[in-house]
Amino acid sequence: MNWLPEILSEKIPVGRWGKLFFDFLTANFAWFFDSIASALSSVLGGASAYLLMVPPLVLVILIAALAWFLQRSWKLALGVALGLLFIINQGLWKETIETVVLVVSAAAASMAIGVPVGIWAAHNPRVYHLLQPVLDLMQTMPTFVYLIPVLILFGLGVAPGLIVTVIFAAPAPIRLTYLGITSVPKPMLEAGEAFGATRRQLLWKVELPAALPTIMAGLTQCIMLSLSMVVIAALIGANGLGKPVVRALNSVNIPLGLEAGLAIVVLAIILDRMSRIGGGVRR
Amino acid sequence: MTSAPVTHAVEFKDVDIVFGEEQRRALAMIDQGASREQILRETGAVLGCAGASLAIAEGEISVLMGLSGSGKSTLLRAVNLLNVPSRGTVMVKDGDRAVDVTACDKATLRRIRQERVAMVFQQFALLPWRTVAENVGFGLELAGVSASERKERVARQLQLVGLDQWAGKYAHELSGGMQQRVGLARAFATEAPILLMDEPFSALDPLIRTKLQDELLQLQKTLRKTIIFVSHDLEEALKIGNRISIMEGGRIVQTGAPEEIVLKPANDYVREFISNVNPMSVLTAWNVMRDRRDLEPAGEDGWLWLDRRNTTRFKVGPDGLVVAAEREGRPAAWVSCDDLDALPADAPFVFWASPGTPLKTVMLAMHRSQTAPVALLDDTSRFVGAIGIRDVLQGVLRRS
Numbered sequence: 001m002n003w004l005p006e007i008l009s010e011k012i013p014v015g016r017w018g019k020l021f022f023d024f025l026t027a028n029f030a031w032f033f034d035s036i037a038s039a040l041s042s043v044l045g046g047a048s049a050y051l052l053m054v055p056p057l058v059l060v061i062l063i064a065a066l067a068w069f070l071q072r073s074w075k076l077a078l079g080v081a082l083g084l085l086f087i088i089n090q091g092l093w094k095e096t097i098e099t100v101v102l103v104v105s106a107a108a109a110s111m112a113i114g115v116p117v118g119i120w121a122a123h124n125p126r127v128y129h130l131l132q133p134v135l136d137l138m139q140t141m142p143t144f145v146y147l148i149p150v151l152i153l154f155g156l157g158v159a160p161g162l163i164v165t166v167i168f169a170a171p172a173p174i175r176l177t178y179l180g181i182t183s184v185p186k187p188m189l190e191a192g193e194a195f196g197a198t199r200r201q202l203l204w205k206v207e208l209p210a211a212l213p214t215i216m217a218g219l220t221q222c223i224m225l226s227l228s229m230v231v232i233a234a235l236i237g238a239n240g241l242g243k244p245v246v247r248a249l250n251s252v253n254i255p256l257g258l259e260a261g262l263a264i265v266v267l268a269i270i271l272d273r274m275s276r277i278g279g280g281v282r283r
Numbered sequence: 284m285t286s287a288p289v290t291h292a293v294e295f296k297d298v299d300i301v302f303g304e305e306q307r308r309a310l311a312m313i314d315q316g317a318s319r320e321q322i323l324r325e326t327g328a329v330l331g332c333a334g335a336s337l338a339i340a341e342g343e344i345s346v347l348m349g350l351s352g353s354g355k356s357t358l359l360r361a362v363n364l365l366n367v368p369s370r371g372t373v374m375v376k377d378g379d380r381a382v383d384v385t386a387c388d389k390a391t392l393r394r395i396r397q398e399r400v401a402m403v404f405q406q407f408a409l410l411p412w413r414t415v416a417e418n419v420g421f422g423l424e425l426a427g428v429s430a431s432e433r434k435e436r437v438a439r440q441l442q443l444v445g446l447d448q449w450a451g452k453y454a455h456e457l458s459g460g461m462q463q464r465v466g467l468a469r470a471f472a473t474e475a476p477i478l479l480m481d482e483p484f485s486a487l488d489p490l491i492r493t494k495l496q497d498e499l500l501q502l503q504k505t506l507r508k509t510i511i512f513v514s515h516d517l518e519e520a521l522k523i524g525n526r527i528s529i530m531e532g533g534r535i536v537q538t539g540a541p542e543e544i545v546l547k548p549a550n551d552y553v554r555e556f557i558s559n560v561n562p563m564s565v566l567t568a569w570n571v572m573r574d575r576r577d578l579e580p581a582g583e584d585g586w587l588w589l590d591r592r593n594t595t596r597f598k599v600g601p602d603g604l605v606v607a608a609e610r611e612g613r614p615a616a617w618v619s620c621d622d623l624d625a626l627p628a629d630a631p632f633v634f635w636a637s638p639g640t641p642l643k644t645v646m647l648a649m650h651r652s653q654t655a656p657v658a659l660l661d662d663t664s665r666f667v668g669a670i671g672i673r674d675v676l677q678g679v680l681r682r683s
Contacts, residue, residue, distance in 0.1 A: 185408075188408055190404070190408065192425075193365060194363050194365060194400075194479075195396060195397065195401070195402075195421060195422035195425050196392075196394070196395075196397035196422070196426060197425050201425055205421075205425070206410065209410070209413075210410070210411075210412070
């Protein structure tokens with residue numbers, strides 16, 4: 001039995017293999033990752049810059065109007081306006097806009113990936129079986145671990161922030177789309193089939209409308225998960241409300257931390273209430 | 284694609300439906316006459332239905348009837364291939380030819396589903412995010428019917444089922460009975476000549492169920508669809524079916540007209556089924572009468588005794604028409620059962636009925652005439668037979 005300790009003491013070089021892999025990527029595909037990074041940062045930076053050109057008060061009114069349009073609630077529109085005015089008052093308007101741009105684009109990217117993948121998995125049990133461990137990995141692997149390779153590949157800035165956020169947030173819409181599509185009541189599917197629906201018609205006219213409330217819950221979750229990543233995104237150079245939090249942490253600045261933290265909370269509440277589309281309606 | 288001379292709207296030929304992996308072994312066991320339990324134990328496959336052969340004529344309401352798990356829904360759903368038969372053919376009339384839906388290509392199947400066969404579901408299966416009108420237009424939308432034509436056809440169907448005021452509501456705002464009317468309208472909207480109804484009224488409370496059954500029969504008078512109707516309720520089957528097929532353990536055990544099922548049950552299973560049925564709800568004068576050839580002669584020149592007690596006799600001419608009647612030795616008039624209330628004042632009379640008259644009416648006529656026999660005359664007034672009190676008792680008690 002003396003061979004056992006030897007095997008146990010022989011470390012499997014998992015870490016080194018990973019490093020070799022990323023070294024290979026940076027050596028051969030740097031141009032690819034660099035162009036992605038610069039494209040993303042110019043798009044996100046441009047969007048923030050355009051929004052910051054609009055006078056803050058005008059933007060507050062527009063966002064409140066959007067809130068009313070989405071939810072038909074005066075209370076919500078008023079609450080949104082008051083929340084945003086509080087943020088302006090705290091002098092965090094620029095950071096907030098940058099965060100909103102990051103969060104909304106990360107959520108949009110996650111949905112663009114998550115909904116089709118979720119539909120695919122729902123229609124194909126084998127895909128779902130393969131996907132499940134990947135999703136578990138994406139959600140449980142500590143964020144800081146994949147921060148390092150993403151940083152190496154994309155450099156500092158908003159692009160790695162976006163990518164890290166998408167990795168973390170995309171499993172939610174995938175899982176909820178899968179759940180929504182697989183739990184469409186069988187009689188509804190049969191009604192579609194019995195009246196001669198094609199597979200495409202079945203998807204668009206039965207499955208997606210039936211799954212819509214669940215998919216929308218996925219959107220809300222996705223936005224919240226993205227928002228929870230702003231501080232981590234700030235660590236790798238993304239601008240936004242994460243920056244003052246990191247700064248406050250480094251300088252033990254309680255007032256600054258509290259202001260930025262409250263702004264994040266206000267933003268979270270606003271985005272959550274505004275993104276609850278279709279949930280609870282017509283059901 | 285299969286073409287054959289069209290004789291029926293739908294025809295099942297030796298249809299076996301097996302759910303599970305081991306289809307081949309299960310089919311071999313079916314051929315050996317194994318029961319559903321044996322097949323399940325040995326192969327793990329579930330027998331849906333076996334050896335089902337049934338032809339359904341155009342314009343007929345054919346009821347598939349049995350306990351839950353007897354395979355009736357399974358067989359029904361083979362018509363539009365919601366269940367795929369493991370073996371056998373299902374011919375569906377498509378214009379002037381018949382298509383085997385088990386072997387046709389996808390485009391043909393889709394066209395059959397869009398234009399030939401419509402379906403009504405037990406749990407309604409309405410789409411909750413669509414309004415009533417949008418639900419009714421669902422099949423038309425799938426078939427690519429233009430919005431303007433759809434609107435017009437949907438409005439017509441909603442009117443037909445009496446829901447035109449509810450077009451803009453959502454399904455959950457309607458009662459169960461109204462929801463199933465939407466289901467009916469959705470099926471009617473495609474103008475498919477064949478209608479599959481999978482226990483459509485089982486989820487409704489008894490009063491609404493009766494009402495919808497009546498409405499369906501009323502609509503059927505003008506629409507003349509071919510309807511295959513699945514039910515576990517014998518009263519319902521007897522009420523709406525022109526023909527009934529009784530299923531047990533995945534096999535059809537008897538097919539026949541409602542009164543045939545009640546009067547001549549094929550086996551104990553069917554007998555048990557009908558034991559609680561009120562025979563009055565299905566029996567007609569025809570089912571209990573004694574044929575004129577079995578009647579006892581009452582003298583020369585074509586006189587016949589109508590009853591065994593020899594109280595009433597008819598003289599029937601060579602052409603089959605009644606020439607004279609006599610009751611307890613006195614000449615009598617013969618009066619239709621339909622005129623129970625307009626009796627001749629004092630002269631003796633004998634009631635007559637047509638073969639399709641419900642037994643209940645005949646019994647009422649007997650009651651009115653102090654248990655005198657009732658004569659049966661056909662459409663052309665020819666004498667076909669007679670019913671005495673004993674024939675009624677035999678019919679009701681199902682004993683001879």
